[in-house]
Amino acid sequence: MLPHKKHKPSCKVWIEYNGTPVLGKGGAEILRAIGTEHSILKAAEKLGMSYRYVWNYMQKIQKAIESPVAVTFKGGKSGGGGARLTELGQSLIEEYQRVEGRMSEVLADQEHWGVLGLKISARNQLKGKVVSIEEDGITAKVKVEIETPAVVTSVITK
Numbered sequence: 001m002l003p004h005k006k007h008k009p010s011c012k013v014w015i016e017y018n019g020t021p022v023l024g025k026g027g028a029e030i031l032r033a034i035g036t037e038h039s040i041l042k043a044a045e046k047l048g049m050s051y052r053y054v055w056n057y058m059q060k061i062q063k064a065i066e067s068p069v070a071v072t073f074k075g076g077k078s079g080g081g082g083a084r085l086t087e088l089g090q091s092l093i094e095e096y097q098r099v100e101g102r103m104s105e106v107l108a109d110q111e112h113w114g115v116l117g118l119k120i121s122a123r124n125q126l127k128g129k130v131v132s133i134e135e136d137g138i139t140a141k142v143k144v145e146i147e148t149p150a151v152v153t154s155v156i157t158k
Contacts (some may be wrong), residue, residue: 009107013100015092022064028096030057034070035085035093043083061092126152 014024023031033043034054044054061069069089075081085093128146144152 011103011107013096013103015096015099017065020064022061023092023096025100027057027061028093028100030054031061031069031085031089031093034058034083035090038082038084040070040072040083128152 128144134141
């Protein structure tokens with residue numbers, strides 16, 4: 001645990017493609033807004049950004065991953081144009097949210113930070129008590145309570 005309440009662990013999450021960052025918090029917000037608004041213009045307005053910025057950001061992502069994350073379509077005389085996310089665009093948002101959510105859980109878990117100071121023997125052994133085993137086909141999830149107090153969870157395959 002950190003000594004002062006003003007200090008707290010933090011991290012930034014991004015998705016990489018071939019070692020190049022392509023989607024961080026801002027990009028995820030842009031894609032999410034395009035997905036909900038079904039329009040690049042409306043997404044830009046919702047986020048307080050210019051249409052050009054959102055368009056260029058989307059193009060930058062697409063160029064980096066060499067595939068479209070959204071498709072646009074023109075309307076008729078009375079409008080009706082818009083945009084929708086591709087399956088890839090939606091999966092990028094979902095992956096970002098999954099990783100960001102997990103990292104938020106880890107950062108908020110004070111027990112986790114206390115365990116970082118835990119010393120492990122030279123043989124990588126921890127003394128503990130098995131508190132549960134959940135078998136699922138070819139894997140088993142084993143939870144072991146150790147002295148610190150903390151619970152170590154391991155997924156083991158047959």
